Amino acid sequence: MKAWDRLNHHIVACERCPRLRAWCRQVAKAKRRAFAGHEYWGRPIPNFGAATAGLLIVGLAPAAHGGNRTGRMFTGDRSGDWLYRALHKAGFANQPTSVDRQDGLQLINCAITAVCHCAPPDNKPLPEEISNCRQWLEETIDLIKPSVLLALGQLAWRAIITEARHRNWYSGPMPKFGHAAKVALADNRWLLASYHPSQQNTFTGKLTEPMFDAVFKEARRLLQGRT
Numbered sequence: 001m002k003a004w005d006r007l008n009h010h011i012v013a014c015e016r017c018p019r020l021r022a023w024c025r026q027v028a029k030a031k032r033r034a035f036a037g038h039e040y041w042g043r044p045i046p047n048f049g050a051a052t053a054g055l056l057i058v059g060l061a062p063a064a065h066g067g068n069r070t071g072r073m074f075t076g077d078r079s080g081d082w083l084y085r086a087l088h089k090a091g092f093a094n095q096p097t098s099v100d101r102q103d104g105l106q107l108i109n110c111a112i113t114a115v116c117h118c119a120p121p122d123n124k125p126l127p128e129e130i131s132n133c134r135q136w137l138e139e140t141i142d143l144i145k146p147s148v149l150l151a152l153g154q155l156a157w158r159a160i161i162t163e164a165r166h167r168n169w170y171s172g173p174m175p176k177f178g179h180a181a182k183v184a185l186a187d188n189r190w191l192l193a194s195y196h197p198s199q200q201n202t203f204t205g206k207l208t209e210p211m212f213d214a215v216f217k218e219a220r221r222l223l224q225g226r227t
Contacts, residue, residue: 008047020129045118046117050110060123083112083152085097086213094108111144115133170186179211
């Protein structure tokens with residue numbers, strides 16, 4: 001088994017957070033009426049994308065009826081609709097839609113992970129649950145060796161800065177999170193920020209398609225600057 005597949009196998013088998021595992025199983029059993037005929041994944045969601053990638057996107061956690069249903073990051077919900085449209089436009093995905101694990105979607109020089117790999121109640125993992133998942137972020141970065149890390153939301157931003165400090169990629173105070181924020185890391189690495197493409201942000205206009213596209217355009221520019 002390749003290292004990337006082995007890491008994903010370990011993520012899916014993780015049982016470190018009893019509250020999250022019980023919640024995911026409960027949601028998978030009860031289901032939403034619109035998905036009554038679907039077989040829910042109901043387990044931790046593995047990383048998605050290339051085993052080595054220039055761009056690593058870090059989200060917060062899977063959605064209860066999105067990733068927890070489909071078994072793939074940002075698949076089956078409105079956030080994923082926004083993300084994969086933008087990735088395709090920027091050349092990081094072979095298609096703009098994401099429906100299920102068999103839809104033919106492939107990422108190009110890009111991978112997606114999360115601060116928390118299980119869907120949490122109310123989309124709010126506890127600090128200890130985020131801490132329990134930190135090993136998977138560490139190992140993901142070790143394997144992928146990204147040049148650009150993109151945080152979708154403030155919790156992902158803080159998790160990446162914390163990891164960057166442990167790797168001596170960054171020192172100093174916690175940089176302020178904001179859409180399109182950019183922080184230089186060691187060895188010509190970069191951290192970018194975007195508001196999360198949640199319905200709370202997209203429906204209110206806090207995050208627009210041009211704003212989102214601009215972040216991926218900048219990620220592409222930074223990656224091309226390394227070649």
